[in-house]
Every structure is written in C-alpha cells, then in structure tokens.
Amino acid sequence: MKKNKVFVFAILIFALVMAVFAFGLSTIKTDVAVRRPVNFPEIVQQGPALTVEGVTLGQKLFDDALLSKNGKIACASCHNQVDGYASKGIKINPGVNEAIHGTMNTPALMNLQWKTSFFRDGRESHLQNTAINALTSPAEMGETMDNVVKKLNASPVYKHYFKSVLGVDTIQQKDVTGVMEQYLLSLVSANSRYDKLVVKQEHTFNPAELEGFKLFKEKCASCHTGDLFTDESLRNIGTATGNTGSRKFKVPSLRNIEVTAPYFHDGRFQTLEEVMVHYATGVHQEKDLDPLMQTNGKAGIPMTEDEQKKVIAFLKTLTDHAFINKMTLQ
Structure with missing residues (x-):
C-alpha cells in the first residue's frame, strides 16, 4: 500500500511538471x-x-x-x-x-x-x-x-x-x-569551447585556434574586451557610411559570431573572411576614424592571410551550441 501511495504521488508530481511545460505557466511561481x-x-x-x-x-x-x-x-x-x-x-x-x-x-x-x-x-x-x-x-x-x-x-x-x-x-x-x-x-550564452578552456581548463583548442587566440588578444581585444568580447563602446571602424549622421556604431560581442552573419551595422559582409580582409586592407581613412583602427599612422590592422585564418579559427570557438539549439533558461 505504501508503495502504491508513493507511486501515485510520483505520478501526480510528474503530471504537474508536464502541465507546466505543456501550458508554459503555473499558478505556483518559481523564482x-x-x-x-x-x-x-x-x-x-x-x-x-x-x-x-x-x-x-x-x-x-x-x-x-x-x-x-x-x-x-x-x-x-x-x-x-x-x-x-x-x-x-x-x-x-x-x-x-x-x-x-x-x-x-x-x-x-x-x-x-x-x-x-x-x-x-x-x-x-x-x-x-x-x-x-x-x-x-x-x-x-x-x-x-x-x-x-x-x-x-x-x-x-x-x-x-x-x-x-x-x-x-x-x-x-x-x-x-x-x-x-x-x-x-x-x-x-556562456558555454562555448572557449568557456570550457578558460573556466574548466579543458584544453580543447587545436594549434591554429591557440595561435588565433594569441593574435586576437594582440590585434582585436582592445575593443572586443574580456569574456563578453565587447567594451560596449561606439566606434568608427572606417566603413565609409557617408558624411551625414553618426559613423560610430556599437562594438558587438563576438560570441556566436560564427552563426550571426551578415556582419557590421548594415550587414555588408557575409563571411568572417570578408570581415578580416576589411580590417587588414579595407579600412577607410576617415577624419573621426577610431585610433585603434590605425597602425603607425595608416588605417587598418595589418594581418597576413594566414593570421586572418587563425583568428577566424579562434572566433569559431566562441559558438555556444547549447544556447542556439536548446532551451536557454539557465
């Protein structure tokens, strides 16, 4: 009899939980x-x-x-x-x-x-x-x-x-x-391979990703700072948006950047490769160009093609597959 009561109670609890999920709501508030x-x-x-x-x-x-x-x-x-x-x-x-x-x-x-x-x-x-x-x-x-x-x-x-x-x-x-x-x-979103590396010390990076991480910290991390990968600032990155209105836009977080194309405020670039080429050779020399977008008085952030590929390899470690594919409530 005791087992039957436990079984019935378990069934009732299961039904309640399923009802919450089915209807998405409950009169019992769960902080x-x-x-x-x-x-x-x-x-x-x-x-x-x-x-x-x-x-x-x-x-x-x-x-x-x-x-x-x-x-x-x-x-x-x-x-x-x-x-x-x-x-x-x-x-x-x-x-x-x-x-x-x-x-x-x-x-x-x-x-x-x-x-x-x-x-x-x-x-x-x-x-x-x-x-x-x-x-x-x-x-x-x-x-x-x-x-x-x-x-x-x-x-x-x-x-x-x-x-x-x-x-x-x-x-x-x-x-x-x-x-x-x-x-x-x-x-x-905080469950990427990058997070597993810095938080759990799980060494899942391959050599290209590790080298890309080093290059990223050297060439990109002044704006894409910390583990949020943005300093939340507005910057002109030499996109030649015209002479009217502001040419400064938010520095976006780079988390999940692999799946959020197209890129930049107007969606002008469809691939990360195009983005890297812009920073390396396509930055326009503008009057209010951000100082961090200039190297030795010239517009741009010099990167070889090989360096660009390695930075992209690192950026792909920021993809949080659990976040984009499953329930997001933490």
Missing part, C-alpha cells in the same frame, strides 16, 4: 536566478526578478506574430535562436510595411544583462524600451502599444496567462514589456 558565469563581470541591467512562468510567458510573446500590425511578424521572425538570435543571410530585415525599410542589420541577442546600451547606434539604455521599439517601429512590427494591449486583453488565453503569472485582471503595457524583458534577460 529563477540567472546565474552570472564565473568569468563574466558584474551585471549592469538590473531588471525584474525572473520566474520560470514569467520567462515562459515572455517567450510566448516574443514568438507571437499577433503582436505585429499585420499579424505576420514576431520578434522571433528576425531574432532566430538557431542564428544566435540574429537573422542568417539577411542584411536588413523587412518589416510589416513594404514601403518603409530599416537601415540596420538585426543584432544578435545574448548576455543582455551586461549591456550598457542597445541598438547598433547605442541610442537606448533601457532593455524594456527595445521591445517597445520593435513592436511600434514602422520599419519593424508597426503596431501601437495601445493596440498590442487591446489584442492581448481580447484573448482569453492571454488573459488567463497574465492572471496566472502576474495576478492582473487587465493587461497593461508594463505587464507586456515586463515579461518580455524577463525572457530577454534569460538569454545567457
């Missing part, structure tokens, strides 16, 4: 602390407390085209997990309005808790506002926040979800952006 990787600095973005249910609901919104004006584009339409939350092969993603085009390549999403600013031009300092921009920009999802909230309140399913997760009877804008922020903050 989750996204752990700071030991090789990462202190967190910058102090967002809302994360719960499994809040992150799950945020992901549901991230994946739902209902939030766009025409019901055809979701956040995940441009930020694809398998592409490191970027858009493989697409220079500029189209939005809901064919007559209005964006000007910037879709940036990869990861490790957002450590960012000091967002977008290619660094114009935003609050993560929640990036979601509002995506939802309302005419070049992206083209909706208004009022309409987003109205559509969610008109959905019995979402009404139930928000009631279960946040305890609200009427969904408001802050509820929408809050759970979306929870999901974005959960996107932590």
Whole structure:
C-alpha cells in the first residue's frame, strides 16, 4: 500500500511538471536566478526578478506574430535562436510595411544583462524600451502599444496567462514589456569551447585556434574586451557610411559570431573572411576614424592571410551550441 501511495504521488508530481511545460505557466511561481558565469563581470541591467512562468510567458510573446500590425511578424521572425538570435543571410530585415525599410542589420541577442546600451547606434539604455521599439517601429512590427494591449486583453488565453503569472485582471503595457524583458534577460550564452578552456581548463583548442587566440588578444581585444568580447563602446571602424549622421556604431560581442552573419551595422559582409580582409586592407581613412583602427599612422590592422585564418579559427570557438539549439533558461 505504501508503495502504491508513493507511486501515485510520483505520478501526480510528474503530471504537474508536464502541465507546466505543456501550458508554459503555473499558478505556483518559481523564482529563477540567472546565474552570472564565473568569468563574466558584474551585471549592469538590473531588471525584474525572473520566474520560470514569467520567462515562459515572455517567450510566448516574443514568438507571437499577433503582436505585429499585420499579424505576420514576431520578434522571433528576425531574432532566430538557431542564428544566435540574429537573422542568417539577411542584411536588413523587412518589416510589416513594404514601403518603409530599416537601415540596420538585426543584432544578435545574448548576455543582455551586461549591456550598457542597445541598438547598433547605442541610442537606448533601457532593455524594456527595445521591445517597445520593435513592436511600434514602422520599419519593424508597426503596431501601437495601445493596440498590442487591446489584442492581448481580447484573448482569453492571454488573459488567463497574465492572471496566472502576474495576478492582473487587465493587461497593461508594463505587464507586456515586463515579461518580455524577463525572457530577454534569460538569454545567457556562456558555454562555448572557449568557456570550457578558460573556466574548466579543458584544453580543447587545436594549434591554429591557440595561435588565433594569441593574435586576437594582440590585434582585436582592445575593443572586443574580456569574456563578453565587447567594451560596449561606439566606434568608427572606417566603413565609409557617408558624411551625414553618426559613423560610430556599437562594438558587438563576438560570441556566436560564427552563426550571426551578415556582419557590421548594415550587414555588408557575409563571411568572417570578408570581415578580416576589411580590417587588414579595407579600412577607410576617415577624419573621426577610431585610433585603434590605425597602425603607425595608416588605417587598418595589418594581418597576413594566414593570421586572418587563425583568428577566424579562434572566433569559431566562441559558438555556444547549447544556447542556439536548446532551451536557454539557465
């Protein structure tokens, strides 16, 4: 009899867990602390407390085209997990309005808790506002926040979800952006072969990768600093973007760079080989060219073809296959 009771209890627990996964939500809130990787600095973005249910609901919104004006584009339409939350092969993603085009390549999403600013031009300092921009920009999802909230309140399913997760009877804008922020903050990428080398001391690099690592530290790490592989600065890297507007753009993280092509703010380069050639021989001598992009008074960072190949070999050790292929909640 005792064994039967234990068996029944186990079945009930299993059913409860499966229900949470099936519906993505539960009336029982499960706090989750996204752990700071030991090789990462202190967190910058102090967002809302994360719960499994809040992150799950945020992901549901991230994946739902209902939030766009025409019901055809979701956040995940441009930020694809398998592409490191970027858009493989697409220079500029189209939005809901064919007559209005964006000007910037879709940036990869990861490790957002450590960012000091967002977008290619660094114009935003609050993560929640990036979601509002995506939802309302005419070049992206083209909706208004009022309409987003109205559509969610008109959905019995979402009404139930928000009631279960946040305890609200009427969904408001802050509820929408809050759970979306929870999901974005959960996107932590820190499980590449590089991490296994520096954290676990697992010597998995081959000679070319090791040599590339040395070259990277010598030629690239002034901007792509630390284990986040970015100093979060805005820099002019000699891309000749014209004489109007800023020519300075965010230094991107190089994590998952192998899968996030095309590269640069306008998606001009399709391969890492093209990127390396730019730095070695294609940097334009401009008035406000960043000093780190000059060597002995000349534009560029000299690298032989062999050195370029070795740097690329190292960069590919930054791919976090668990992050791009599996559940991302840490």
